[in-house]
Amino acid sequence: MSIEVKNLCFAYKTQADILKNISFRLKPGFFLSIAGPNGAGKTTLLNLLSGLLKPTAGTITIDGSDLRTYSVKELAKRIAVVRQEFIPVFEFSALQVVSMARTPYVGVFAFESVADQRAITEALEMTDTARFAGRTLNQLSGGERQRVFIARALAQQTPILLLDEPTSFLDMKHQVGIYDLLKKLQLEKQKTIVAVTHDINLAAQYSDTMLLLAASGGYNFGRTQEILSAERIEKLFDVKTFAVQMGPKRFFFPIGKYARDNLS
Template identity: 40%
Template sequence: MTLLEVDHLSFHYPGREVLHEISLVLESGKFYGLLGSNGSGKTTLLDLMIGNLRPTNGGVFLHGKPLPSYPRRKLAREMALIPQEFRAGFDFSVFEVVLMGRHPYIPRFGAPDEDDLTIVQEAMEAIGVAELADRPVTALSGGEKQRVIAARALAQNTPLLIMDEATANLDVLHTRQIFNVVKKRVKKESMTVIAAIHNLNQAAAFCDEIFLLKGGKIFARGLAEDILVPEKIFDVFGVRCRTGWNEFSGSHQVSLQWKMS
């Protein structure tokens, strides 16, 4: 079932086109990867999908209705964002930050009910930040903050989750934990995820479909084994590699030629 459709979408800042004629469809219960070099327009595309930016041309449709037709709070019950950077202005506790994920569901002068508190607790436990609950977020490390903001997005409990290099500050253990938690929700609860990812192997291991961006256009799309191939990777990133099925990781994998000759 189609959840979100991006239709002939273009976006430009004054004097510079960032995205050109992008069209794609996100189905329910799938994990999508958005790959591309720095400056290829990944973050801009995600911001357009969540309604933080307005397209110059074309549009984004959620459940077949244009995004601007949704009131903000309703939209926040449909999609959540794990941003690439997180900064907290004041020392709210970890619990308070994760509870903010329930904001779209709580009336303006209302208080969180038992369900909200249960969802928050489950999100904190799933991501492994429950033991940090009473710590001020300003006192956490970059990686801990990133996990808190991931738990906050999960507590938002939305059909669509947008991850913008959400594990950029994390070690492999916590990266694996977050991606597995999210993948489990995709399988069990038919959540849809679109994630901008830099690590090609991570994308190959978790994504059902990959969009490869180059110069503000979709250069290629499809399954990891069709997209993450030496020619396309060289075309987009300019790096040579070998690819193939890896028994140990249980997925298609990419071996990059790290040393420059």
């Protein structure tokens, strides 16, 4: 399912535009990373794509129809959202959390059908969460919890998956684990994936296309390796970087003032 964004603008009530005239087209089955400095509007853009916010100008088209023409329920069958992992108030088990993904599909009394149960089981197995499905979320680690939320998004059976900084509180192993899982979903399930991230290097490794948002309102969109250059990143994030080429991919390390003194 394709996502097309045309001349998208957004401003919070009385403030200046946070997003200005953004246009891009994401083909089905592609992995897009959105990066940029704090305050550039990454999460705002994600909330616009998920229909939580309404654009002040411009359009977002999902599968040929304007986002605004979808009902809440219909949209939930097309777009799933994974936010930063958190511990909910009530102690739902991982299985119960994943089964809530079926809410847009179930009837009035909301009991899961055989098809619903199949979707739930498959999601648990793909994300390797079945082994702790009976435990409550507060008994899980941050990485495990995030996998449960990804499992829920998977059980929602949507062609599009949006993620807001899915690995920000996780250690290296779990960061890679989550991105491996996302890549698997892209390749095996042909999901269109849009992930907001702070980690340029994870984005460089996993995503096909990148959208770099600048705090000034400008943006760059294109294939990951064409978009990522040392000059552009230094300008965008206002920090000196050290670039390393590894095979076809380029990685970037920020260099602080004191580190620079030592290196020179």
